[in-house]
Amino acid sequence: MSRKIPRAALAALLTLAAGAPLTACSDDGARPAYQADYADHPPLRVTGHPSTGSLETVQRAVWALADRDADALAALDTEGGDAGSEARAWVGTYGKAADGEVTADFLDEGSVRQEVVLHFGGPRRTQELTVRIGDDGTWGVVLDAPDPKPAER
Template sequence: MTRTKRACGAAAALALAVLALSGCGDSADARGSGAAYEQAYANHEPLHVVGYPSTGSLRLTQELVWHIADGKTDDLRSLATGDSDDSQSTKTARNWVKGFEDGAQGKVTADFYDGGSERQVVVLYFHDTKQVKEFSMRLDGDAGEDGWKVLMKETDFKDATRKPAWAPKAPGGTGSKSSRH
């Protein structure tokens, strides 16, 4: 190996070490550190995915399912859009935990509809309980990819746990909700 190649390899290794030690390699964000996210990921059943989520909408959906599975209503409520007032988001979080906690602890498939650039509709299929849940999310403000939030205005338990009439019986149905309506 030439001296130049060894020097480039050493420089690359040094750069990676600096990134790791500085925390830049640990994708920390406003919702928690990368290590906390990785631990939550390891503690839960993998989320099965259909459709085309963005990185942010996928992460938000994973966190939503984990908070439901763990019964963490306050953490779930923290994922609400700015136009969901505290009363609405609190009641919705309680309804979702009460209605879907058992299902969220098992196999869950998230079916992402439409493009995930600013808004996205997601249908969750809870395989163990045979429940189906639709929710909407969007970028909330100018926060970029980490600014994804969930619309949480389902204060009535029956409304919050009602199966969407339009959703396919199984994940991977016939395409975007908006193209069918």
């Protein structure tokens, strides 16, 4: 007797079979850093219309805050020079708050520059920041000294 395999099941099997060689080719099976960071942190709530670059940059900044990683935050700075003191101030001000619920309001359009307001749920404070494409052609943060404001909720 011949048994027919449903089309949906056949499609799923073909998809798995096609992906198996790609998985086997990875050198150590590790997820790319961005995917690992994404999985290891609470989701960032987003409003507005971020570009791919502005969204990824803000996510990385919030993750660096949550991880209390001033070096990673300073590495996102677009202004050149030593951003270490500003990054340490941001981590001191928002590190603990970034562990909780964070909402990013992306203002205006974000093709090369975008203003973003971060809302930290725990301490109920907000912080404005600018993300933009830097001189090296990659997205980063204009890392000024933090200026926390009470949330307007």
